[in-house]
């Protein structure tokens with residue numbers, strides 16, 4: 001029996017003892033996706049966490065995702081195998097900066113991309129994901145001034161699609177920004193028949209070159225349903241594992257091998273095992289913040 005198999009067996013036994021489920025984001029490494037009970041985007045996973053009868057959720061993703069699960073399931077124990085897995089974009093707006101922003105635009109409606117801290121969500125009117133951002137913005141009355149944060153690239157994409165005059169915060173994802181227009185050109189030259197699917201966290205220049213602009217769940221759905229046999233994928237490279245597993249006859253090429261999120265890569269089988277053995281690291285959101293953050297999430301769910 002190889003080492004990974006031994007660890008997997010231990011994880012399966014402990015999972016039963018602890019009444020736990022393992023959730024993994026689409027960007028996690030292959031071995032983590034393979035041991036998970038569910039693989040999906042952050043909202044799918046948080047909703048799975050809320051639905052399951054399990055008492056313990058081992059959340060393999062980054063901190064804001066585990067927080068969202070804890071907000072939607074305050075009665076469950078949410079564990080992160082590596083507590084250092086943060087999100088660079090989520091950290092690009094601090095509570096102090098947000099307070100200043102609110103002073104500048106006191107009358108605005110605040111829409112936050114789910115990639116932000118619970119504290120940021122608590123200060124916003126609506127949350128959104130990359131799958132529903134356009135719908136959420138369209139549901140806000142025309143005459144309202146809207147501030148969108150923290151992702152300026154998703155914000156500018158939503159702006160272009162809704163023709164709404166959004167005020168954008170200067171945040172972005174460093175991993176998606178590593179994908180360059182010349183990378184798409186190179187990959188298209190090498191694979192002229194491939195469809196180009198990119199995430200809206202990419203820069204506007206990259207988005208302009210795409211056949212489809214989709215969330216991670218949208219990319220997985222489109223890859224399954226499309227007649228195309230080859231795809232150039234402009235998002236975090238962990239998603240290729242799921243795409244290849246679900247579509248063994250199709251070919252997937254990363255737009256850039258450099259679009260690798262270091263935080264998403266912190267989890268592995270050993271850390272999942274230790275997490276279940278020691279019941280660490282628990283993610284808790286203070287009740288007051290959780291209650292206000294949940295309101296912005298519930299408003300999004302009402303729209304979508």
Ligand code: CIZ
Pocket residue numbers: 025040041042043114115129130131199214215216217
């Ligand atoms: O919400 C998520 O899971 C993220 C970060 C991306 C996406 O498009 O699903």
Ligand code: SF4
Pocket residue numbers: 062086087088089090115173174175176236261262263264
């Ligand atoms: Fe954050 Fe970007 Fe990593 Fe996603 S890929 S967790 S947005 S830093």
